[in-house]
Amino acid sequence: MQNNPVKSRVWTNVRFDEDGRHIGHLSVPISENETGYAHVPIPITVVKNGPGPRVLLIGGNHGDEYEGQIILLKMSRYLKPEDVVGTAIIIPGLNAPAVEHGTRVSPLDGGNLNRMFPGNPRGTATEMIAHYLETELLSRVDYVFDLHSGGRAMEYLPSAVVCEGDDSDLHQRSLALLDTFGLPVSLIVEGSTGGDLSMVAACQRRGVVRISTEMPGRGSVAKIEMDRAEQGLLRVLHEIGMLSHALATEERSPTKYIRRHSAREFLYSSETGVFEPCVDLGDTVSADQLAGRLHFTHNPWREPLELRFKKPGVVIFKRVLARTHKGECVFGTGDAIRGSLEKDECQGGDTL
Template structure:
């Protein structure tokens, strides 16, 4: 794996003021032998203070975070900042342009390719640049996701908290400051080392993410909540100056997400008729929905039942489904006391 990034830019990360430009990712094709992929980047810097990396478009079909960061970078003047904001509103640029979860040019799912590879595919090269160049420059990284085309989340912020008690308390503080209606705690995520959060953990960078709707649509409610929460979060970490007129953070409901292996998956191919909605509370054995068989419409549908109980945090969006597709993700409501939230994970999920 290479250590020196082939990506170059004319944006000076250390210059005071506001700078807009592109990361240039080399990509040679039939119609552009010496071409490069433009990844938009903005830097807002004002003197000393913390450095924060803000990212969206890690998956190109997740739209709310992209709009959130575009509106933020257009609204901020440098005098409101103390320190530095590095903003990548469409980081996996080919996927963003196509409106796809993964890059159409190399099939790369950026959030499964960290720490990247300087000698790899374009998506790996972008991940490598983030890991080797940008993350060492910052103390915090906030990455804005949604459910994408295939699923819809109840609007939420989420994170995988570190095991260290002090770092865990700091991470929970991000959720309290951002204060979406729902905050999701994911314990011991399997495969997390290949995600952005794994690079952040390895480099000691504070990390938080979101799930702002999804289903290939645009959630106005999720965006509005995030627009209120992002300035609070940035003031919380000290990169935005204090605002005496700012409203305090509302209360957020915490959930612990169930393990990946306990998600409810489709058991047959067909059309899925859901019986429950986001936010519904279900019990073990409750019917989740029915899979109908279009090629044998006289056949009785296959009923899919929940194996565990909890609150519905995520649902599959397309009705057409097949074996192995995730239909629902549940969470268990947690108290908001520090002693409830600061317990380390019991097992890997």
């Protein structure tokens, strides 16, 4: 699929190769009952000033994750060619139908963009977006910053995230930027939850350095954490040489390194009910510690089901919707790594 010769059906009116600030859309063709010839417009801004680092900035990979969308909507307006050395491609709402509906997946086709790479040029709207991004956009850039959050259903410790891949050079270059990002947590992830269908995998296939964020989420916007992420992003863009002068106004803060446990080690509900959490974000938990209780509204006389952690760690995200179905994740954990960013420690998962 990676070398699929079928050309993308997505078209654009922006210019990627000319200096200046260019605004326009990626147009994803669709054909429906009430409109035979139509397209989904995805707003895009390209700011280019000569040779230099080439960077793709993405929000709205998931439509209900708002912090990154706001950061990049602002950047689409204030970033000028004289601020830039190289190229910035800014897409604040990548999965545009999901962004407009405030949903994780697209209302057009149910597509979860971050589970659809490498996409399909002849597929659904979401598959076409994934294919265009992997084949057309990733070939134009050296770095991707993909801004996520907990969305409507989850809350995360505010984190900058690096995922390990087979290419250790790419991984080390990503790790080297985490101190500068300076979010409260730097999360090292071994294997994306989306596997080779994720944007992480697409970037690894194309040899692109990628860092993402997980901001709090909860279907809302935590301004302090959003502003902190924007400042961190601006510091990193300056460090890699994409900004001609520092735009960040705040110094970085110390960050705590955590290696996320695998998705199989997260805690999932085994039945359907109302979940009462017994721990909170950032808590250090032990194996078999009570995580929460599942209550059964259809059977008040039944004792609640106790859900317990499988292994010790730090709670890095939690489900925030109380009504919980069988199989849904309620907590995610990780291992704290020693404070300094020694590469071997991150590779080896040396825990405190």
